[in-house]
Amino acid sequence: MIYLDNSATTKPNPAVLKSFEQVTERFFANPSSIHQFGGEAERLLMKARNQAAEMLGVGQNEIIFTSGGTEGNNIAIKGIALEHQNRGKHIITTEIEHPSVYDACSSLKALGFEITYLPVDHNGVISLTDLKNSIRKDTILISIMHVNNETGSIQPIEEIGKIAKEHPKLFFHVDDVQGLGKVPLQLPESGIDLCTFSGHKIHGLKGTGILYVNNRTTLFPLFHGGNQENAIRSGTENLAGAVAMVKALRLIKEREKEELNNLYELQKYLLDEINRLEGVVMNTPLHSAPHIINISVPGIKPEVIIHMLGEKDIYISTKSACSSKQKDESKVLTACGFNKERSISALRISLSYDTSKSEIRQFIHALKIAVNQFKEVME
Secondary structure (H helix, E strand, O other): OOEEEOOOOOOHHHHHHHHHHHHHHHHOOOOOOOOOHHHEEEEEEEEHHHHHHHHHHOOOHHHHEOOOOHHHHHHHHHHHHHHHHOOEEEEEEEOOOHHHHHHHHHHHHHHEEEEEEEEEEEOOOOOOOHHHHHOOOOOOEEEEEOOOOOOOEEHHHHHHHHHHHHOOEEEEEEOOOOOOOOOOOOOOOOOOOOOEEEHHHHHOOOOOOOEEEOOOOOOOOOEEOOOOOOOEEEOOOOOHHHHHHHHHHHHHHHHHHHHHHHHHHHHHHHHHHHHOOOOOOOOOOOOOOEEEEEEEEOOHHHHHHHHHOOOOOOEEEEOOOOOOOOOOOOOHHOOOOOOOOHHOOOOEEEEOOOOHHHHHHHHHHHHHHHHHHHHHOOO
């Protein structure tokens, strides 16, 4: 099997699976229980939190364990909105956000919030001037992703953070689900108040994640109950999931440090080979994340090519897995200014550190055959 849909989810690392299994078997007590067994579970949870904080360069009380990106984004966006609505009801985001951000913001309109969706250029990047001009006295939140999940475009988070610092009464949230482990991002002194991470994008497990919430940030909790996770996310802690998340974080950080250049070289090889294919156009910008490549084959429905490749045990996707079953055009590509023919025929190839050059070579060969076969039928 050649798996090139790593932006949808990654194959769990065996070491992560082992850590989850061991904790599930040995530390199954409720960390909130007051007996000794519960105390052991609580200490392990604290250890996992400390390790995550150390790797991210933040305080241990700034780490909130979640079930993944969607929950983290909703806690951040709705938590800020509900907590600070008396000061303002204006939120700034972009036209190319993941559905868990875009739709979370849209849902707040029913509660009287006003959302500004910043446009992007042909490369899928916002204008810092547009951002500055959009900030108002009643702006309480800026929510902008680091790496786009469809095209791999990278937003200027460092510069946005500097702008956010100039307005201390608003909060800055970053969705870094696709950037973690591939495009470095510094949290300390960055101007970032909240940042979302997901375990299953970094060879961890589905249902695991982290939300960074800095000390100056207050949120209205979406869950009420036992006041776990600093009263931001009540509910019995998923101890095994938290330990597995931290294990995955440690492993991906190590691979980022040692293998990032190799991933960029693999991406360059793939881009060069795709650019040689007749009838295939590139949608991913020149300066992008190393693991996401977006292409279009105008005139051919993407599901046709996906199924043809699937028959050869090669797996790619269209847009975000959260919206890929919708038959409409890509909202992201449309926002980048591409015409409908390209935005309805897009394909996403997403790599991991495990992807080999041999696999890319086989994929290119199969893609070329699939495109040629379809064109012969049409002729």
